[in-house]
Amino acid sequence: MREYGAYGLRVCSAIALPFDPLPGPSAEPDVTVRLGAVPATLLAGPGNVTRTPIGEARSGAFLMLIEGVARYLVTDGRDVLIEPLEGDDEVAGFFCVGLPFTILLQQRGVATLHAAAVATEAGAVLLLGRSGIGKSSLAAALVERGYPLLADDVTGVMLDAGGRPVALSACAHQKLWAHTLDKMKWRPRARAKVRRDMEKYWVRAERHCATPLPVRAAFVLNSERRPDIAIESVSPSAAFWRLWRYTHYRRVMDALGQRPAHFRAITTMAWSVPLGRVVRPKTPFLLEALTDRIEAHLCKAGPSGDGEARKKTPPVLPAAFRRSPDRRPPSVPPVTRRHDRVAAAPSCARTGDGVAGASGRGIVWLASYPKSGNTWLRAVLTNYLREDDEPASINALAGNRYNSRDLFDEFFGIKCSDMTDAEVSRYRARLRESLVEKLFAARAVSGETFHRDGRFFGKTHEAYRVPDGPARFRRGGTAGVVYLVRNPLDVAVSFAHHMNRSIDHIIRVMADPAAIDPPTVHGITEHLPEAMTTWSGHVSSWTAQSELSIHVARYEDLLKDPCSGFGAIVRFAGLEWDDARLDRAIGHAAFPRLRAQEEEDGFVEKLPAAPSFFRAGVAGAWRSALTPGQVKALVDAHGEVMERLGYLRDAEAFLRG
Numbered sequence: 001m002r003e004y005g006a007y008g009l010r011v012c013s014a015i016a017l018p019f020d021p022l023p024g025p026s027a028e029p030d031v032t033v034r035l036g037a038v039p040a041t042l043l044a045g046p047g048n049v050t051r052t053p054i055g056e057a058r059s060g061a062f063l064m065l066i067e068g069v070a071r072y073l074v075t076d077g078r079d080v081l082i083e084p085l086e087g088d089d090e091v092a093g094f095f096c097v098g099l100p101f102t103i104l105l106q107q108r109g110v111a112t113l114h115a116a117a118v119a120t121e122a123g124a125v126l127l128l129g130r131s132g133i134g135k136s137s138l139a140a141a142l143v144e145r146g147y148p149l150l151a152d153d154v155t156g157v158m159l160d161a162g163g164r165p166v167a168l169s170a171c172a173h174q175k176l177w178a179h180t181l182d183k184m185k186w187r188p189r190a191r192a193k194v195r196r197d198m199e200k201y202w203v204r205a206e207r208h209c210a211t212p213l214p215v216r217a218a219f220v221l222n223s224e225r226r227p228d229i230a231i232e233s234v235s236p237s238a239a240f241w242r243l244w245r246y247t248h249y250r251r252v253m254d255a256l257g258q259r260p261a262h263f264r265a266i267t268t269m270a271w272s273v274p275l276g277r278v279v280r281p282k283t284p285f286l287l288e289a290l291t292d293r294i295e296a297h298l299c300k301a302g303p304s305g306d307g308e309a310r311k312k313t314p315p316v317l318p319a320a321f322r323r324s325p326d327r328r329p330p331s332v333p334p335v336t337r338r339h340d341r342v343a344a345a346p347s348c349a350r351t352g353d354g355v356a357g358a359s360g361r362g363i364v365w366l367a368s369y370p371k372s373g374n375t376w377l378r379a380v381l382t383n384y385l386r387e388d389d390e391p392a393s394i395n396a397l398a399g400n401r402y403n404s405r406d407l408f409d410e411f412f413g414i415k416c417s418d419m420t421d422a423e424v425s426r427y428r429a430r431l432r433e434s435l436v437e438k439l440f441a442a443r444a445v446s447g448e449t450f451h452r453d454g455r456f457f458g459k460t461h462e463a464y465r466v467p468d469g470p471a472r473f474r475r476g477g478t479a480g481v482v483y484l485v486r487n488p489l490d491v492a493v494s495f496a497h498h499m500n501r502s503i504d505h506i507i508r509v510m511a512d513p514a515a516i517d518p519p520t521v522h523g524i525t526e527h528l529p530e531a532m533t534t535w536s537g538h539v540s541s542w543t544a545q546s547e548l549s550i551h552v553a554r555y556e557d558l559l560k561d562p563c564s565g566f567g568a569i570v571r572f573a574g575l576e577w578d579d580a581r582l583d584r585a586i587g588h589a590a591f592p593r594l595r596a597q598e599e600e601d602g603f604v605e606k607l608p609a610a611p612s613f614f615r616a617g618v619a620g621a622w623r624s625a626l627t628p629g630q631v632k633a634l635v636d637a638h639g640e641v642m643e644r645l646g647y648l649r650d651a652e653a654f655l656r657g
Contacts, residue, residue: 038071050255057255077107111265117150119209123216124167149205160315172208249413362479372486383585391588399459436477462530486555489622591617
């Protein structure tokens with residue numbers, strides 16, 4: 001058995017954990033981590049069982065499954081039972097310090113915030129935000145400037161005996177991506193990869209605070225399309241909702257019976273700790289400038305007027321926090337039958353014949369290879385759904401991509417940045433299947449248009465499946481698919497403009513089976529990358545599948561006869577038909593109007609390197625933009641699918657000419 005220290009607890013484990021080893025003689029542990037058989041469902045006990053996307057929860061117990069990794073059973077805030085599924089104890093231990101340990105802290109009455117934390121003379125400073133926003137990088141930069149690390153990923157906060165919010169010390173390690181290590185010249189400090197097939201490393205902080213500290217300040221990190229960095233004060237009521245928003249896996253608190261304790265902690269923190277909203281540019285990530293602003297803000301704010309008092313009166317945690325509960329962990333019966341997964345919530349109605357199931361609702365996916373007219377289609381649909389004589393804003397179009405890291409992390413409780421691409425793909429298919437119930441429960445999603453006919457529209461550039469891979473979209477919750485296809489010769493020209501790359505480079509991307517959208521990803525981004533495969537592979541994956549009801553439309557046909565083309569799409573989506581409304585929507589989404597809006601207000605989906613997003617919106621621009629060699633390269637790679645869609649004849653005539 002190994003002994004570790006984390007969050008002020010002594011952890012005795014039969015498996016290696018990425019916590020700090022404890023020196024000295026053994027003592028009574030607060031937490032025990034054991035190996036053994038984990039049942040497929042929770043045993044009978046107090047309270048009702050609540051099912052989650054990855055397991056089950058009730059008072060005092062949480063059961064979860066990470067497919068292909070391990071099952072975990074967390075009981076009474078003191079016992080973690082692990083059953084590795086593929087014999088890889090190292091990976092099972094890595095995931096143990098994520099969601100299972102978060103649940104264990106919640107069972108002990110600790111508020112778990114998705115935040116990094118550093119120590120100052122006046123107390124702890126928390127850095128909250130979504131995955132990929134830069135919390136770990138900013139914490140590492142502050143450590144470099146002399147502020148000891150308290151926590152890297154999940155910060156535990158509880159009220160001490162005096163009622164003050166206190167941040168617990170997690171461990172001295174950080175998880176940093178290779179590009180961050182290179183930027184900070186920290187490569188020599190990297191100890192090992194967090195997982196063998198990921199460019200993410202464990203790094204031990206040179207400065208670490210091992211004692212709990214009163215929370216002095218908190219910052220919520222955000223990114224926008226802006227040139228500078230700004231810090232805004234947040235009112236206590238708004239601070240409460242931000243702290244609730246960045247609570248790590250809050251969906252099981254009611255089942256665990258811990259919502260009151262958590263609300264007491266974050267309410268006290270919201271009213272007693274200053275919280276600032278930090279807004280940085282989306283790109284580039286100005287780490288040095290961001291660190292300067294945070295440090296300057298801390299110096300300007302001072303030690304909140306009671307820094308000396310805080311140092312003289314260290315926090316006293318309630319005795320019950322450290323004391324192991326009297327109850328011993330329940331005995332676990334042997335598993336006689338192996339289940340592939342924990343029972344999940346029932347899926348929604350399945351689709352068929354282009355109409356949502358018996359419930360009459362679902363997601364209509366607007367699928368296409370990039371630069372095939374998807375945004376134009378979304379603009380027409382948004383204007384069709386609105387009752388307004390003015391054009392809809394291009395920055396509020398229907399068709400959410402539903403692929404944000406935030407959505408994934410909140411739904412499953414497992415950070416997608418800790419998972420392999422194959423694992424993320426498997427879980428995303430399940431997330432998409434469950435989206436409809438989530439959307440209707442919320443009744444509103446940021447950037448989404450809700451229609452009374454029960455249709456949500458989702459945009460995607462992902463292939464239906466990659467070669468030899470499973471389907472990435474499932475029937476459950478899907479009302480249908482509108483697949484938009486465009487001549488790959490025009491796609492190459494428009495895609496090159498969009499990416500601000502050479503046409504030759506884009507032609508290679510269009511022939512790459514491993515291509516993703518966006519084509520280049522440094523570190524992690526706000527959205528999960530989507531597997532595109534080749535242009536012809538993308539088209540074939542969608543048009544050849546028979547699981548989902550699909551309507552295929554050619555971009556060129558929509559340009560030639562928009563009323564007929566968009567009318568067919570509206571009917572396929574099951575929306576109420578109105579000729580006058582469709583004419584108005586097509587007029588509002590005319591390319592000159594879209595370009596004018598972009599020039600006046602900008603467009604959030606335009607890449608920073610691109611001169612503009614909306615261009616001419618015509619067919620056949622490839623004739624003057626491509627060389628014969630480039631046309632031949634595209635025909636050689638995609639000729640078979642081009643012929644099937646009616647694009648090959650013009651290309652061959654061009655080459656003969």
